[in-house]
Amino acid sequence: MSKGNPEYLNCEVSRRSFLEMGVKGGGALAVASSLSLPFQVNAKSEPALVTRDDGTKVSYSACLVNCGSRCPLKVHTKDGVIVRVDTENGINDAVMGEHQIRPCLRGRSVRWKTYNPDRLKTPMKRIGKRGEGKFVPISWDEATTILADKLRYTIDKYGNEAVYYQYGSGSTGANIQGRSAGKRLLGLMGGFLDQYTTYSTASIGVIEPFLYGSPQASLLSDIRHSDFVLMFGQNIAETRMSGGGQITETFDALRQSGAKVVIVDPRRTDSVSAFNATWLPINPGTDAALVAAMVHTMLTEELIDEAQINRYAVGFDESTLPDSAPANSSYKSYVLGLGADKTVKTPEWASQITGIAPQEIRQLARELTAAKAAWISQGWSAQRASNGEQTAMAIMLLPVITGQFGRPGTNSGNWGGNVSYPLKKLPFKNPVKASIPCFLWADAIMHGSKFTSKNSGLRGAEALSQNIKFIWSYASNVMMNQHSDLNLTHKILEDESQCEFIMVMDNHMTATARYADLLLPDCTSVESNDLVDNSYASGAYHYFIRLQNAIEPLFDNRPSYDVFAEVARKLGIEEQFTEGRDVNGWVEYCYEETRKMNPQSNLPPFAKTDGMGVVDRRLADSSKYVALQDYRSDPQANPLKTPSGKIEIYSERLATIAQEWTLPDPKWDKITPIPEYVPVREGVDGDPELLKKYPLVLTSFHTKGRTHSTYHSVAVLREAVPDTLWINPLDATSRGIQDGDLLEIFNDRGRVRMAAKVTPRIRPGVVSMPQGAWRKTNKDGVDVGGCINTLTTMHPSPLSKGNPQLTNLCEVKKV
Known part of the structure; x- marks a missing residue:
C-alpha cells in the first residue's frame, strides 16, 4: 500500500521548473499558451485499461469538483505511484458526441493535488482555541467514538434540527464516496437540518419559478x-x-x-x-x-x-x-x-x-x-x-x-x-423537513430558533426549534473561506457556547479545516471506487464513469463510507447503514440499478466494466430541449x-x-412584483456616505487555476495562474499604482493583500479579485492569502436569502 508522497512531489515548484515540466513532463500540464482552454490533442487508440511491459498501469478516475463538468482522468501509475494523468480515449473527435472529454489544467494536475504536502494524513482533534489550527493525532477508533458520542449527545440534548449538514462542493459528482454517505448516516439517526439553494445560483433559482x-x-x-x-x-x-x-x-x-x-x-x-x-x-x-x-x-x-x-x-x-x-x-x-x-x-x-x-x-x-x-x-x-x-x-x-x-x-x-445521465445514487432519507437557505447558516448559529418562513426563508416548518449546535462539514471549504465577512464569521465560530462541535472531513488543511474540533482525512478521487454521472455543465453530452482507484489510500486515510459505517456501528445502526454492502458492493448495486433505468443503452454487466472509464455516452438532440417550445406552440394546451x-x-x-415578509433593511431590501431596477447599498448609486469612504465597487471572478477553493494549494497552478487584483489604469494612476505592485484592498469588514493587475479589461470604478484563494491572516489581522470573502458582505439578497458577494465597496492602496 502506498503510504506517502513520492519524493519528487514533496517540494514547492518554481516558475522555471514548472515550465520545464510542461515541456518534459509528458502530459502533466500544458505550457503557457495552452492554459486558456481545454487541451487540443488527437484521441489515441490505446485500450482503456492496460499494464505495460515496464510495469506502468493505467486506470480511470475523474475530477470531482464544482466546475459543473465531470472529466474522466486516465491515471498512469508505477509501483503504486501516479506518474502521469492523461485524457480518456474518446472515439472520434470529428463528431460531436464521440469526442474526447478533455480535462483542463486543473484536472490534469490531480497528481499534484493528491501528493500535496498539505494532505491530511491521520485523524486529529483540536487542542488549541478554535481556529488556531492546533491539533494532535488520534486513532481512527478514538475519532469515530468522538463523532458517534458527540452526535448522540447533540441529538439527545437539542434535537435533530441542531445538527446542520454544511453546504459544500469539494466532492461534487461523487456518489457512494460523496456527501450522500454522511447524509445517509444522519438520516438514520433521525435526520438533520439541511439547506436549499446554492452559493452559486440562489437568486436565479428562487426567482425563476x-x-x-x-x-x-x-x-x-x-x-x-x-x-x-x-x-x-x-x-x-x-x-x-x-x-x-x-x-x-x-x-x-x-x-x-x-x-x-x-x-x-x-x-x-x-x-x-x-x-x-x-x-x-x-x-x-x-x-x-x-x-x-x-x-x-x-x-x-x-x-x-x-x-x-x-x-x-x-x-x-x-x-x-x-x-x-x-x-x-x-x-x-x-x-x-x-x-x-x-x-x-x-x-x-x-x-x-x-x-x-x-x-x-x-x-x-x-x-x-x-x-x-x-x-x-x-x-x-x-x-x-x-x-x-x-x-x-x-x-x-x-x-x-x-x-x-x-x-x-x-x-x-x-x-x-x-x-444528466439517469444514474442510481446512494439512497438516503432525511426525516427532518425543515431546511434553511444555505447562505444563512452562520445566522442560524446565533438566531436559528427565531427563523421563520417570513423572516429567514425557512422551508418545511413554521419555525426552527433550535440554533445550530453541531456542524457536519464534508468536502466543504465554505465555513471559513467561501462564506462572507470572514472576520465576523470567525467571531461566531470561536464562541464554543454557540456552535458546540464542528466535524470537518477533507483532503487538505484548508482554511475551514483549521476550525474543526474533529478533523478527519478523506481519500481523493484517485484513491476511490465510485460511479458518477456527467454533472450539470456538460450540456447535450451526457455519460457516466466508473471510477476505479488508481492508487491505494495514502497515509492513514480511509474512504468516507468506511468511516461512516464504523460510526454507524458504534451508534447501533450499522446494518441499516450498510445493508450488507461495502463501497464496491454499493458501486455494483448502483450500476445494476442504472442498467435497469436505461434499458435502451444495452449496458454490459458490471463485471465487464473493469477499466472502461466512460461506460456510456450520449448526445442529446437540442431541438427537443428548446426552452418554452411547447408553451409557445400552444399556450392553452401547455400551460406553465x-x-x-x-x-x-x-x-x-x-x-x-x-x-x-419582514426584511432586515427596508431601505435597501426590496421585493417587487415586476423586475424593477433596485439600487444596492454597496453599488455605484448606493449609500452616498459609504461611497465617499470606499469609492470602488469590488467584484470577484472564477480563476482558471481553481474551482472555487479546490486546487488552490497546488503550486504549479498558482505559478500558472497567479492571483491579482484587476484595476483600470485610470483608477491605478490616481492612486499611484503600477502593474505588479503589492496592494491592500480594504473596507469596514477587513483588509486583503494582493498584487495589482493594471488593465483596461475592467471598467473604471470597478476592481475585481479571483475568488477561492485560501484565507490566511498575519499577526495584524490582514488576509495575506488573498481571500476576497474577508471583504464581502454577509447581508443576503431579499427573497432567496442568497449569496450577495459581488456587491461590495472598497478602497485600494499601495503597500
Missing part, C-alpha cells in the same frame, strides 16, 4: 440556429473549461451559425476574446436598469409585438394585470414612468447608472429585436448580488418581450441547459406551472410576499 413556473433553458448547442447571441456575465471560456462540456458545444455552435455575440460584463473576459464578441462594460448590479432602457427603446421605436407579449404573459401592460394589482403597476408603466417612481427609463437615465452609452443601449435593443433567432442567456455572477433576484428576472424578461423564446436558436434568459398558467411578468405571489 415566479416568472416561468419551473426552470427553463435551451441547450447551448442550439446556438447553431441563432443569428444573434446576448450574454450577461456569462464567461463560459473560463468557468466551463472541460473539453467535453459547454465550451466545446458553444464553440461548435458558433462556428456553424456565425452569430454575432455581445457580452455584458464589467470585465473583458476570455469569453469576449474567444467568441470575438462585442464587449459592453457595465457597472455591477445594474443589469435591470439596462434591460428597462432597452425595453423603453423597443416601445418608443415600436420594435416589439405587444399583442404577442400579452398572448403569452400577464403584467406587461395594464390590460393583463391581475385584479389585485394597483393601477400603473405593469412593467410597461414602470418603463414609461407611469409607475410609483415616476421615472422614465430612457437610455440616458440608464447610462448614468450602468456606464453604458445611450446610443449603445439603443443599438443593442435594435439588434436584438431585428434578429431572426436571438439567444439570450446569463451567467450566475450578475445574480450573486444584493439585488440578485431583480437582476436575474429582468434578464429573463428580455426573451419574453422580444418574442425570442420557444423557437430554434432561442433561450429563456437563463444559463444554457444540461442533460404559474398560478395563471402564463409567463408572469407581474407576480401576485411576489406582491404578497413583499407585503408579508
